[in-house]
Structure formats: structure tokens, C-alpha cells
Amino acid sequence: MRERWAARPSAQDARTSTANLPLPFPNCARGDFRYSSGEALHASFLQSSHSLHGYSPNKPIHPMPSSHLSRRRFLTQTAGVAAATVLGPNLLLRGQNTAGRRLNIAVIGASGKGAVDTSKVALDHNIVALVDVDSTRLATAAKSLEKKYVDIGDTTQQAPRLYADFRKMFDEMANGIDAVIVSTPDHTHYVAAMWALKHKKHVAVQKPLCNSIWEIRDLHRAAKEAGVMTQMGNQGRTMEGQRFAKEWIDQGAIGTLQEIRLWTNRPIWPQGPLTKVAAEKPANLDWDLWLSVEPTEPYFEFEVPSNQPQPKRGKSVAPFNWRGWWQFGSGALGDMGCHIMDASFSILGQAIPEKIEVESSPISDLNAPVWTRLRYHFAATDKHPALVVSWHDGLGDDGKPNKPERDPRVPQEAFDKATSGMMFIGTDGVVFEPDAYCEHPVIFPEERFTDVKKEMVGGKIKQTEKRSPMPDNPQGEWAHYIVHPDKGVPSSNFDYAAPLAEFVSLGNLAIRSKEAIQWDAKAGKVTNVEAANRFVKRASYRSGWI
Ligand SMILES: NC(=O)c1ccc[n+]([C@@H]2O[C@H](COP(=O)([O-])OP(=O)(O)OC[C@H]3O[C@@H](n4cnc5c(N)ncnc54)[C@H](O)[C@@H]3O)[C@@H](O)[C@H]2O)c1
Numbered sequence: 001m002r003e004r005w006a007a008r009p010s011a012q013d014a015r016t017s018t019a020n021l022p023l024p025f026p027n028c029a030r031g032d033f034r035y036s037s038g039e040a041l042h043a044s045f046l047q048s049s050h051s052l053h054g055y056s057p058n059k060p061i062h063p064m065p066s067s068h069l070s071r072r073r074f075l076t077q078t079a080g081v082a083a084a085t086v087l088g089p090n091l092l093l094r095g096q097n098t099a100g101r102r103l104n105i106a107v108i109g110a111s112g113k114g115a116v117d118t119s120k121v122a123l124d125h126n127i128v129a130l131v132d133v134d135s136t137r138l139a140t141a142a143k144s145l146e147k148k149y150v151d152i153g154d155t156t157q158q159a160p161r162l163y164a165d166f167r168k169m170f171d172e173m174a175n176g177i178d179a180v181i182v183s184t185p186d187h188t189h190y191v192a193a194m195w196a197l198k199h200k201k202h203v204a205v206q207k208p209l210c211n212s213i214w215e216i217r218d219l220h221r222a223a224k225e226a227g228v229m230t231q232m233g234n235q236g237r238t239m240e241g242q243r244f245a246k247e248w249i250d251q252g253a254i255g256t257l258q259e260i261r262l263w264t265n266r267p268i269w270p271q272g273p274l275t276k277v278a279a280e281k282p283a284n285l286d287w288d289l290w291l292s293v294e295p296t297e298p299y300f301e302f303e304v305p306s307n308q309p310q311p312k313r314g315k316s317v318a319p320f321n322w323r324g325w326w327q328f329g330s331g332a333l334g335d336m337g338c339h340i341m342d343a344s345f346s347i348l349g350q351a352i353p354e355k356i357e358v359e360s361s362p363i364s365d366l367n368a369p370v371w372t373r374l375r376y377h378f379a380a381t382d383k384h385p386a387l388v389v390s391w392h393d394g395l396g397d398d399g400k401p402n403k404p405e406r407d408p409r410v411p412q413e414a415f416d417k418a419t420s421g422m423m424f425i426g427t428d429g430v431v432f433e434p435d436a437y438c439e440h441p442v443i444f445p446e447e448r449f450t451d452v453k454k455e456m457v458g459g460k461i462k463q464t465e466k467r468s469p470m471p472d473n474p475q476g477e478w479a480h481y482i483v484h485p486d487k488g489v490p491s492s493n494f495d496y497a498a499p500l501a502e503f504v505s506l507g508n509l510a511i512r513s514k515e516a517i518q519w520d521a522k523a524g525k526v527t528n529v530e531a532a533n534r535f536v537k538r539a540s541y542r543s544g545w546i
Contacts (some may be wrong), residue, residue, distance in 0.1 A: 002158055017261040026217035058217035103178040103479055104128040104385055106201075108192045108305040110164045111137035113206060114183030116143055117233065120475040121181070122148055128176055131163040134319070134434030136284040146245070155321040164286050165194055167545075174199045179245050179482055181475055183205060183233070185318070187328045187538075188292045190215035191545050197226045204478045207338035209501035211330045211493075214537035217507065217524060220498035231478035231490040234338045234450070238474050240341045243465035245424065245431050245441040248348065249347050250383070251461045253443065253452045254426025257384050261404040262340045266332035270311045271394070273364040276300040279316070293538065293545045294327050308370070324368050330508060331368025332393040336436055337504030338497075340420060344389050345440035345500045347424065353378050354505055354522040358510040361397065370394050371402040374507045391507060409444045439472075509535050 076369070103125040104210040106203060107118045110130035114474045118127055127145060131136035134374040162214035170177075177509075179202035181193045190210040196203045203223065209232050210216045223230045236242055249257055281287050281299035288296065302316040313320050322328035331335075345351075353376040360369035370373050371394030380386040407423050407430045408416045414434060415421075422438060424431035429448040433441045443449035455461040468491050472478040478490045492500075502521075511515045526532040 002084075003283050008462045011229060021497070022451065026204075030236035031137050032121055036319060049196050057245065074232075093245070101483060102126050103202075103482060104159075104176055105179050105479070106166075106169060106180045106289040107131065107141075107360050108169075108196075109182060109185065109188070109206075110141035112183065113142050114181065117181050117204070117206070117475045118145060119148060119472050120274075122478050123152065123154075124476065125162045125479055126157070129161045129168055129169050129173060131166045133286040134282075134284050135164065135286075137319070140166070140222060150243055160466070165289055166195060169288050170195050170199055171525050174201075176186070177201055179203070179229075179479065185290075185322045186211040186334065187294060188196060190219055191293050191541075194222060195546060197222045197228065200226050202229040202478070203264060204231040204233065204475050204490075207398050207495055207497075207501070208330050208504055209336040209338070211326075211505075212536065213335060213502055213505050213509070213524065216250040216501045220494045223494045224226045227479060227487070229490060230336065230483045230494040231474050232490050232492040232494070232501065233474050234421050234497070234500070235474050235494070236339050236342045236471050237346075237438045237470040237492040238438055238477050240467060240471055241433070241441050242346060243463075243467065244546060245438055246347050246432070246442075247392050247461060247464055248443065248452060249424060249426070249433060250464065253429065253455070253461060254424065255428030255446070257387065257426050259387055259425045260347075260389040261345050261392075261407075261423040262389065262421070263401075263418075264332060264336045264340055264403055265395075266336050266393055267324055267368070267370070269313065269323050270302065270304045270308070271331060271368045272305070272308060272370040273362055274302040274324070274367050276366075277303055282316075285318060286320075291542070293541045295540065295542060300325060325366055326368060326512070327366070329510070330505065331371060331372075333368075333374070333391065333504060333507045335421065336393070337391070337507065338501060339368075339436040341389070341391070341504050342492075342500060343422060343433065344424075345503055346407050347525075348378055348389075349381055349383060350496065351378055351381065352499060353506060353519065355516060356502055356506050356510040357516040358507070358514070360511050360514075361394070363511060363514070368508075369511060371396055372507070373402070374510060376503070376507070407444075410450050413442070414444075423474045446485065 065247065105121055105125050105127055106129035107114050107127065108131045109133065110118065110132040122145060130141050130142060145160065161173065179194035182189050182196070182203060182205045184192055186208060190204050193203045193205045193328065211217055231499070261485070277300060279299060279301040291297070302317070302371045304310055311321060317325055317328060324331060329335070337355060355377040357375040358372070362371040363369045363494070368411060372391065374391040376389040376391070378387055378389065386525065390404055392402045392404050394402050407425050409430050410423060410432050414432065418434040420436040422433040430444045431441050431445055445451055452461060466488070468477050469480055474490070474492060480488050481488055506517070506519055509532050513526070513529050514536045515529060517526045517532050518528040520527050524536065
């Protein structure tokens with residue numbers, strides 16, 4: 001029976017209103033200064049970046065297909081039920097006339113971040129399948145998707161098909177899927193994305209792309225061969241703040257760039273050597289599918305040493321706590337590096353470091369450390385001298401945040417408040433970002449920032465970086481370019497994202513090697529510590545998965 005939903009204009013208003021969004025700079029009114037080209041800085045951030053690229057946030061980019069079926073009850077569908085539905089045409093190849101079409105998108109890892117990623121595309125596209133190995137979380141994800149449509153009064157959407165095993169989904173309905181979002185724990189990114197690529201589907205994969213450098217490189221290779229649109233889920237790359245920081249530094253706003261200091265308060269989940277303990281598997285979790293490529297082992301939970309903070313999200317690796325386990329996650333560095341190192345990677349011309357020095361708290365073969373200090377060494381380029389990007393994470397042995405030394409030009413209060421952040425240290429000033437995404441960078445000293453703003457207005461500092469049509473929405477941006485391939489490529493497509501993820505992951509090679517490593521990017525090898533090369537690739541892949 002068809003259900004009637006009342007339209008709720010407030011949901012639409014919430015999608016389109018920019019009135020309450022934060023300003024990228026403190027102490028200035030909305031839209032109060034402009035690049036010399038006449039483009040308002042704030043307006044371009046808050047409003048016109050959409051219209052600049054022909055995208056209006058007020059309406060979906062594609063009209064609904066006329067053949068769309070009426071809605072069925074979402075939760076009456078079960079995994080593997082045959083699809084006696086019309087799933088719409090397949091829009092695979094770039095260069096096809098795809099304008100005006102809604103994509104058919106499948107989401108692998110439907111709960112957790114996957115639910116957020118789904119919501120980023122659900123209003124403009126068709127979510128045709130949700131996959132999750134936890135039946136409770138899968139049902140919740142389906143329900144929240146249904147609610148999203150109810151809230152905006154959309155009575156036309158049909159229910160997605162629900163699966164526990166993405167391989168079954170591809171076997172049964174690959175022809176009805178255009179594009180796939182992968183938002184599983186890190187160890188499953190490679191295999192899920194490779195299944196999508198084998199079927200020539202566009203892929204958006206959460207950061208850090210994969211949890212081994214070999215997988216990052218191989219996925220990049222396979223995506224190129226498939227010729228599809230790709231995106232990594234590092235949302236900072238779609239934001240305007242990161243572009244401001246690059247334009248300022250490229251055009252001399254802080255003089256010569258000398259050093260970059262990065263930090264985060266992660267891990268906020270258990271790391272350091274942990275002990276596995278046998279435990280009863282929750283009935284709703286398909287543990288074998290969760291392990292996917294990793295060797296079969298009985299379900300386990302873990303003990304945290306009594307002198308460490310006890311876990312806030314239970315003692316199971318699934319969900320969320322897998323981050324601290326080398327097999328499944330990538331530690332604090334892998335979790336936050338693709339965000340916090342992103343602006344550095346862009347500003348340094350997408351270079352790969354030559355040498356990485358490391359200090360960390362104890363690790364084990366299973367677990368990442370509680371705190372880390374890394375120094376990534378970059379060779380000189382025609383733009384910048386040789387310099388070091390340092391990384392600090394976690395809580396130090398003294399229980400205090402493990403942060404880098406503050407540049408004296410950054411006010412103490414601003415520095416203390418920043419639980420994650422970036423300092424781009426130049427001879428004439430510091431670009432300071434008080435969070436992980438480079439969304440709201442500022443320059444210190446303040447007088448220098450005042451001058452830089454005048455230089456932007458006067459035309460001395462120019463806008464050189466292309467803006468994203470969908471800031472803070474990497475999945476929406478990716479779908480937008482699939483439909484409009486003539487307009488460009490996603491901000492963090494794999495040509496950009498794979499080397500960024502490699503830059504980040506090199507830190508984990510150093511952490512696991514427990515000594516400084518030298519990296520030959522061409523050969524894809526550590527040159528000074530042969531033993532470190534065993535961490536470049538996953539030890540083994542269970543049969544049936546790749
Ligand atoms: N961009 C961001 O800001 C951001 C934020 C959080 C997480 N993430 C990334 O998103 C991904 C997921 O993180 P999370 O915090 O949601 O983890 P999570 O463990 O909370 O959720 C992952 C979901 O995937 C499901 N899953 C696990 N294995 C699966 C498989 N083989 N097939 C289908 N579903 C499977 C789980 O049951 C769970 O519902 C990670 O890669 C993480 O790094 C990104």
C-alpha cells in the first residue's frame with residue numbers, strides 16, 4: 001500500500017540556507033571583501049560556488065526519471081530478495097550524454113560513516129542497494145534513509161535492496177548499479193572497491209583509501225584502467241579554506257615556507273598493545289564477512305591495560321575500535337592523516353617525502369601506538385626549500401596532549417583550543433588552521449592577515465585554485481562529475497588521493513619499522529631497512545575475495 005507523506009519545507013530550507021554557516025575568518029562580516037575579480041570571498045564559500053559551476057543547491061541536479069516505480073516499504077525487503085524492479089539505465093562511461101540523470105548508487109558499509117555518505121547523495125540520486133554485515137545496523141541505515149525521504153515529502157523513491165555480502169550484490173544486480181560508495185572499515189576498502197571496478201562502476205572510497213601502500217597503488221591502477229570517476233572521502237579537499245591557504249602560500253603571503261607542523265588528539269579509541277580475549281559473537285554480526293580478506297579467526301574482544309583510559313565504545317573491534325588494529329585499520333595517523341595532511345600535500349605540489357623519522361609509544365604486531373611523533377622530509381622544489389612536515393598525535397606519557405611546539409606568532413589561546421590543527425610556518429607569518437580540514441585557516445600575526453586580505457581585494461593575491469561545486473560533500477561532488485564529466489573531475493580523485501594516502505601511510509611504515517625509513521617512490525620500496533618492506537603489502541588475502 002502506498003503511504004502518503006506530508007511535505008516538510010523546513011528540511012528543504014535547511015539544505016539551502018547558508019545564513020547560519022560559520023565564517024571562514026574571524027572578525028569579519030559575511031561577504032565583506034572580494035578577490036579583485038569581483039568574486040566575494042565569503043559569498044563564494046557560502047553561496048556562489050554552487051552557481052559558479054552551474055549547480056543550484058535549491059533543486060536536485062537531475063529530474064526524476066519518468067519511469068520511476070512507486071515506493072515500497074523499505075524494511076519488508078530482505079537481503080538477496082530477487083529484484084523484480086526496474087533499476088534504471090546504467091550510466092557507466094564518461095563522455096556519455098548523462099546530463100539530467102539520477103545515478104543508481106550502492107553503498108557498502110551502510111551504517112556509521114556510510115549512513116552520512118548515503119545522505120550526501122540520497123536527495124539527488126537513487127540509493128538502489130545498501131550492504132552491511134551487521135543486520136541491526138543495516139536495518140537502521142535503511143530506516144534512516146526512509147526517514148530522509150519522509151522528511152522531505154518524497155513519495156517516489158523505491159526501497160534499496162539490502163545485502164550482507166557485497167559480492168552477492170554484484171552477482172545479482174551489477175547491471176542496475178552505476179556507482180558505489182565504500183565506507184567499511186579500512187581493511188575492506190580495497191577488495192570492495194576492486195569488485196566495483198571489475199564491474200566498471202564509479203567508486204567513492206572513504207579515507208585512507210586502503211590500509212597498505214600496495215593496495216593504494218593497485219586500486220589507483222585498476223581505477224585508471226576502468227576509466228571511471230573516483231573520489232576519496234577526505235572532505236577538506238572540497239572546502240574553500242584549503243584553497244585559500246594554498247593561494248596565500250603560493251603567492252608569498254607568509255614569505256618563504258620553512259616548516260609545517262600538524263597534530264591531532266586521536267586516537268580516541270584504544271591503541272597501544274592490547275590483548276585479545278575470547279568472547280561470544282553478537283547474533284546480528286556476520287563476523288566472517290566482517291573479516292573479509294583477513295584470515296578466519298574466532299570472534300574476539302580485547303583488554304586494555306589498566307593504566308590506560310578504558311574504551312568508551314565497548315571492547316569489540318567492530319564497530320569503530322578496529323582503527324587501532326594494523327590488520328583492520330591504520331591507527332590515528334591513518335584515521336586523520338588524509339584530512340590533516342591534505343592541505344600540506346596540496347601546498348607542497350603533491351610531492352612524496354624521501355625520508356620519515358619516527359618516535360612513538362610501544363606498538364605490537366597487532367596494535368598502533370598511543371602517541372606518535374613523525375618527521376617527513378621533503379626535497380626542495382622550484383617553489384619551496386627542502387623542509388620538514390611534522391606530525392604529533394595522541395596523549396603523551398605525561399597524560400597531556402602530544403602537540404608540537406607553538407610558533408610564537410600564534411596566540412596561546414588559539415593554539416590551546418585546537419585539538420587538531422596545522423601551522424604553515426613562513427618567514428613573514430604563519431597560516432594557522434584550528435581543526436583537521438583546513439576549513440577556516442587564518443594568518444598570524446593579525447596585521448599580516450589584514451594586509452593579505454587587502455592584497456586579495458587589490459588583486460596582488462589571485463584566486464588560482466578551482467573551487468568545488470559542492471563544498472563539504474565529497475560524495476555529492478563525485479556524483480555531480482559523473483553526471484557532468486565535461487565539467488571536470490572530483491577534487492580528491494585517485495590521481496590526487498592515492499599519492500596523498502601513500503604520503504600518510506609512509507608514516508605507518510616508519511612506526512611499524514620503529515626506525516627512520518627512506519622511501520623510493522618510483523620503486524615503491526623502503527631502501528634502507530629491508531624488513532620494513534613487509535608492511536608495504538597485506539600479508540595474505542583469503543580466497544574468494546580477490
Ligand atoms: N571522512 C570522514 O570524516 C570519516 C569519518 C569517520 C569515518 N570515516 C571512514 O569511514 C569508514 C567507516 O568508518 P566508521 O567509523 O563508520 O566504521 P564503523 O565500524 O562504525 O562502521 C562501518 C560499517 O561497515 C560495516 N561493515 C564492515 N565490514 C563490512 C563488509 N565487509 N561489507 C559491508 N559492510 C561492512 C559495519 O558493520 C559497520 O556498519 C572508515 O574507512 C573510516 O576511516 C571517514
